[in-house]
Amino acid sequence: MRANPERRTALVDAAIEVLAADGARGLTFRSVDVTAGVPNGTTSNYFSSRDDLLLQSGLRVHDRLGADSAHLGQPPSPEFLTSLPQLLRDRLTRDRAGYLALLELRLEATRRPALQEALAERVRANLDENIRLHREHGLPGDPLLFYLTIGGFMLEQLTLPGVLPDGLLEKVVEHGVRGFVGGGP
Incomplete structure (x- = not known):
């Protein structure tokens, strides 16, 4: 997994945008790549699974709404x-x-x-x-x-x-x- 913390945060923020717009069913690595404006496959380089992305989104959203x-x-x-x-x-x-x-x-x-x-x-x-x-x-x-x-x-x-x-x-x-x-x- 990649270690660039700024890119990782940007990807999680993009995942949050996807969740808000398309729901959990719409959350894919590809949809996050598109929303974040990064090359295809970038999200899969930072998160081991969709469950990992959901978990990180859940933790990040509380920081955003704090x-x-x-x-x-x-x-x-x-x-x-x-x-x-x-x-x-x-x-x-x-x-x-x-x-x-x-x-x-x-x-x-x-x-x-x-x-x-x-x-x-x-x-x-x-x-x-x-x-x-x-x-x-x-x-x-x-x-x-x-x-x-x-x-x-x-x-x-x-x-x-x-x-x-x-x-x-x-x-x-x-x-x-x-x-x-x-x-x-």
């Missing part, structure tokens, strides 16, 4: 919690292909135990960190309920835009945060 560096050092607060849905929506909208690829990878993981294990490990670590920060900073509400609420809204918003009324997520989060802080609904 928190903006501007918000990493910011201590969580009820105000930050209230603004979080818009920040997340903006990030996922900027990389809609990454989010759609993540959904494809999650579906594919139901059929591929190694992919499921890798994705579950990455998501669990992220969730554990979010719960830790939520509790460490004494934020209101149940962090798991917050995670599930935002995740459900993002799924609707980015896969079926227009189904939910504009501003609904913010209203639900604000209502929840105020209720937990004691300001009433």
Whole structure:
């Protein structure tokens, strides 16, 4: 296998674009070569199998969709919690292909135990960190309920835009945060 890390990352990013556009069934070494604009056979020089490419795509997509560096050092607060849905929506909208690829990878993981294990490990670590920060900073509400609420809204918003009324997520989060802080609904 080739060792050029920049080329490898570019190929994985191209695989993510293919997953978003054509689904897991459309992901082939050839389709990645075409999307990346590289000579035929390049992807097969970097990945031992399609499963390896799927696994690397699953790990990379989480890096692409991770928190903006501007918000990493910011201590969580009820105000930050209230603004979080818009920040997340903006990030996922900027990389809609990454989010759609993540959904494809999650579906594919139901059929591929190694992919499921890798994705579950990455998501669990992220969730554990979010719960830790939520509790460490004494934020209101149940962090798991917050995670599930935002995740459900993002799924609707980015896969079926227009189904939910504009501003609904913010209203639900604000209502929840105020209720937990004691300001009433």
